[in-house]
Amino acid sequence: MAASAGFDLEAFHERAVRTASHEDVSEMRDLLCDTLREHGVDPRVDDAGNVRAARGSSDPDTHLVLNTHIDTVPPHVPYERDGETVRGRGACDAKGPLAALVAAFLACDPGDGRVTLAVTPDEEVLSTGAAHLAFGSEGSDDEPLRADGYVVGEPTGSDVCTAAKGRFQGTVTLGGVAAHAAEPDSGTNAVAALEAVLGAVRTFDEEHGPGVHESLGGPTLTPTLVEGGEATNQVPAACRLTLDRRSVPPETAAGFREALTDHLRSAVPEDVTVSFGLTDRPTPFLEAFATDADAPLVRTLCEAADAPTRPFSAATEASYFAADAPTVVFGPGVLADDEGAVAHAEREYVHLPAVRAAAEAVREALDALLG
Secondary structure: OHHHOOOOHHHHHHHHHHOOOOOOOHHHHHHHHHHHHHOOOOOEEOOOOOEEEEEEOOOOOOEEEEEEEOOOOOOOOOOEEEOOEEEOOOOOOOHHHHHHHHHHHHHOOOOOOEEEEEEEOOOOOOOHHHHHHHHOOOOOOOOOOOOOEEEEEOOOOOOEEEEEOEEEEEEEEEEOEOEEOOOHHHOEOOOOOHHHHHHHHHHHHHHHOOOOEOOOEOOEEEEEEEEEOOOOOEEOOEEEEEEEEEEOOOOOHHHHHHHHHHHHHHHOOOOOEEEEEEOOOOOOOEOOEEOOOOOHHHHHHHHHHOOOEEEEOOOOOHHHHHOOOOEEEEOOOOOEEOOEEOOOOOOOEEEHHHHHHHHHHHHHHHHHHHO
16 A cells, blocks of 8 residues: 555554543544544544545545444453454454555545545444434534445455344333232233233234345344333333334334334224334434445445455444445454454454455555546
């Protein structure tokens, strides 16, 4: 990568993994900004805390965006290196992809095109940064990103991921009438009504679901948390069931809420009130997306990385960008291996040759698409 002479990918990755960013990303953001300035690029931090930097034409023929995040999940896991393997929090999620994207960003020749590096601060929590990039925010002068393609850095084993399921979360609330447990017929048992709700959850997709997606498979609807009752000798007047939804196109959060509410209402006894509400959050849910495998971005990156296409197994901020232009998820490292969890686990690691290879693949793809 002659064009990025002076950028030491391994040293940057080491400093990034050593820098804790599970509670506060300020130090990690400063490291990224200082690194870009050292290599002749002037970044800015926007109103949502995103780092934005660009190279190339201000009136480009083609504009591509490289996106990933600098926050990590807790707890911080200290940096360790064993030969070509680096362990520590963020090693693969997502400071390995970050190092690869920064290297490619600095090394590519944008020609008459433009490449933007856009790095978000809170992917692991609420994705307010990514939502700001994609949609803007009320009261902010920051313009939403608009591009011809997006590469979102996540640990994909350097496969080119063209689709991902979405994730919605909501709560079913059942209402009954409290009574003495010695006289149960004098009340309406909200917990007992949960039996009908669980049955309806199991039949929802068969009757109302979006069907099986060609690359993502079918959606899932999973009960994850239940609360109900206030006393052991009282007929419970309320029960709440939390549901985790992994969606596939073309299902939307609003469409899912409406269809599930109607389905549950038809299953629950008339003397029990039932409602379903999506969890309140300041940003849209990460919905499912799918990019055409024949899109030039996909074909070019596959060729550069000598990699197949496949779905990504986790919900991702790529969801926000895919409505604008072809979007892929790509990067070194894995979410899990044959021994178990890697990303978000105590044993998080990445192999440095994979980081270097991912950087070269993205650089090569950028040169082909922009130059």
